[in-house]
Amino acid sequence: MCLTDAAGKPVPWKISRRLAAGQLTKQSSNLHDSRRMPINGVLVVDKPAVWTSHDVVARMRRMTGERSIGHLGTLDPMATGVLPLVLGRMTRLCQFYSSAEKAYEGTIQLGWATDTYDADGEPSGSPQEAHVTLEELTALTTSFVGHIQQVPPPFSAKKIKGLPAYKLARKGQEVELKPVEVEVKQFSVLGMEDDLVRFQTRVSSGSYVRSLAHELGQRLGCGAHLASLRRTAAAEFSIEQSHTLEAIAETAAQGRLDELMVHPRCVLPAIPSVTADNEAIGRIRHGRTVNLPEMSQSPWVKVFAGQAELICLASRVAGTLFHPKVVLL
Numbered sequence: 001m002c003l004t005d006a007a008g009k010p011v012p013w014k015i016s017r018r019l020a021a022g023q024l025t026k027q028s029s030n031l032h033d034s035r036r037m038p039i040n041g042v043l044v045v046d047k048p049a050v051w052t053s054h055d056v057v058a059r060m061r062r063m064t065g066e067r068s069i070g071h072l073g074t075l076d077p078m079a080t081g082v083l084p085l086v087l088g089r090m091t092r093l094c095q096f097y098s099s100a101e102k103a104y105e106g107t108i109q110l111g112w113a114t115d116t117y118d119a120d121g122e123p124s125g126s127p128q129e130a131h132v133t134l135e136e137l138t139a140l141t142t143s144f145v146g147h148i149q150q151v152p153p154p155f156s157a158k159k160i161k162g163l164p165a166y167k168l169a170r171k172g173q174e175v176e177l178k179p180v181e182v183e184v185k186q187f188s189v190l191g192m193e194d195d196l197v198r199f200q201t202r203v204s205s206g207s208y209v210r211s212l213a214h215e216l217g218q219r220l221g222c223g224a225h226l227a228s229l230r231r232t233a234a235a236e237f238s239i240e241q242s243h244t245l246e247a248i249a250e251t252a253a254q255g256r257l258d259e260l261m262v263h264p265r266c267v268l269p270a271i272p273s274v275t276a277d278n279e280a281i282g283r284i285r286h287g288r289t290v291n292l293p294e295m296s297q298s299p300w301v302k303v304f305a306g307q308a309e310l311i312c313l314a315s316r317v318a319g320t321l322f323h324p325k326v327v328l329l
Contacts, residue, residue, distance in 0.1 A: 040088035041261035081231035100235035113223035117210035149179035
């Protein structure tokens, strides 16, 4: 997404981000009255380029009137794709997604590195030719797969003595970040045209795809940076479940936002579900343990009232006795 001024010239990134974030904020007065009602659920947004993850959350708050909204994993402004949002009481589920796996596809530009490790940054040196075949590149990316020590980009939210690294980097101060162990589960080359490499990757939480691109350039000796990035999955949420902000705005204005929500029984699929009777619901409401004989082998269980109302996540205390740990009533 590239915004231009009246003369057709590109708008600087910081200004274009504000303009893009404002493009979808002019219709708030046309919202359906349902915005005043509590909204609980999970909504997968297809984040547009230029927007920050915080921009998307702020837009959703204005769009729905729901103040309690969070996301399940930051996307850089240049990146697009899957940004799962949790609304209302469902924000209490964030703790279960702290180590969620992410999947991406994108392009890496060979020939020069940048200070941010992506296309938004300034070149770190003169362009160089990349003398590498597709077969050599495939073998090299495969060597990244597994548990590796990865140095985060200097322009990142990693803290140095309590300050985000990017704040120091923007001031021109030297940034030294320690390597962090991450897991690269897949790093595959899909093709190469001139010096632009198309790839797919699956990584653990805390991984930086920008750092993968940067280190690839270091190993090749020609430099490289992340040219584009699209998140295709985060935890159980996929790009097929995502919705554009325009589609969400239109649906919300018609009072049909619940139609776009992920069904609660599809959330945290590794945890089994059980439907509670009225007696169990009453005990859960008061934080008391419940007996769930059919779940005797499960450490956690999702408890529903009916088919679609998730009322709590309960942990097994002993045998068939479960204690409601995260109550959504």
